[in-house]
Amino acid sequence: MKIAVLAGDGIGPEIIAQAVRVLNALKTDGLNVELEHGLIGGCAVDATGDPYPEATHRLASHADAVLLGAVGGPQYDDLPRHQRPERGLLAIRKALNLFANLRPAILYPELANASSLKYDVVAGLDIMIVRELTGDIYFGEPRGIEMRDHQRVGFNTMIYSETEIRRIAHVAFKAAAKRQRKLCSVDKMNVLECTQLWRDIVIEVAKEYPDVTLSHMLVDNAAMQLVRNPKQFDVMVTGNMFGDILSDEASMLTGSIGMLPSASLDENNKGLYEPIHGSAPDISGKDIANPLATILSVAMMLRYTFNQEETAQRIEQAIQKVLAAGFRTRDISESGMTSVGTREMGDAVLSFL
Ligand code: IPM
Ligand code: MG
Secondary structure (H helix, E strand, C coil), X not given: CEEEEEEECCCHHHHHHHXXXXXXXXXXCCCCCEEEEECXXXXXXXXXXXXXXXXXXXXXXXXXXXXXXXXXXXXXXXXXXXXXXXXXXXXXXXXXXXXXXXXXXXXXXXXXXXXXXXXXXXXXXXXXXXXXXXXXXXXXXXXXXXXXXXXXXXXCCCCCCHHHHHHHHHHHHHHHHCCCCEEXXXXXXXXXXXXXXXXXXXXXXXXXXXXXXXEEEEHHHHHHHHXXXXXXXXXXXXXXXXHHHHHHHHHHHCCCHHHCEEEEECCCCCEEEEECCCCCHHHCCXXXXXXXXXXXXXXXXXXXXXXXXXXXXXXXXXXXXHHHCCEECHHHCCXXXXXXXXXXXXXXXXXXX
């Protein structure tokens, strides 16, 4: 199993270091992994001028999976758009055709008090957001800022082909079929033609999955329902931009964005795995970031790309035990619990593993 490790910027290297310790421990136990490191984001711009250098692309295309930390930082804010660290992330998603982004939002019972919502509203929460990741307004052309009638106008294009909609719909129906068999497709068909097509195609694909109950929701209502009664949802499927927004919202229902992993998959389950959170420059280098989302991303990698369900669960159970034993990084701290730093959290995971 060849894994390209791209630590990136900010807290990226610190949290990735703990995930690598977990992979190395599994290697000692006989897991056949081989890690190779590369640059992405701001550190890649610093070294090469390109947030997704050719060498990284070669490394990532030859690997079976990519483990990514996070990209970005305030020192890069003034760079031209094509050099921004986020461009590295968008480029690798597009280059590797990682169109299916799975973002689970699971509330660990031990962390129920970390949510800003009432306990009863979130207890037992387990949602999977399936976000299309290589299309939509993120990549649509034409785009730009230009002069029209003596003033600047900014424009982007929201666009989806039926092929793109169909393939993400299949991923979502398959995910729902393995869970509670409920799929909610989110669109804005009352205003946007692009998402009318989205809804039409999802309805067509539904015929192939008679066991899954399909519903539709407009995105504004979905944003509201996620905080009103999130447990009504099992799997949600939506486009790139709506999915970006709704997945941040869903992650916070669980109390900490520092706990949530994600997978971005191509048609053959090759994948890029990364925590949902960003590079958190304000806390980088202080050994206080929560490495659990990154370690949980390793579990997702073993599950989706390498079909190692047992080892994936072994990692997830170790993390559950760490939480039950009261270890907490700052983002999930609670009085009466044991406060630990990034590396100590890694130690705790390894000891339960
Ligand atoms: C995410 C992030 C990215 C996105 C940014 C960093 C480009 O917010 O993965 O959700 O918008 O997709
Ligand atoms: Mg986002």
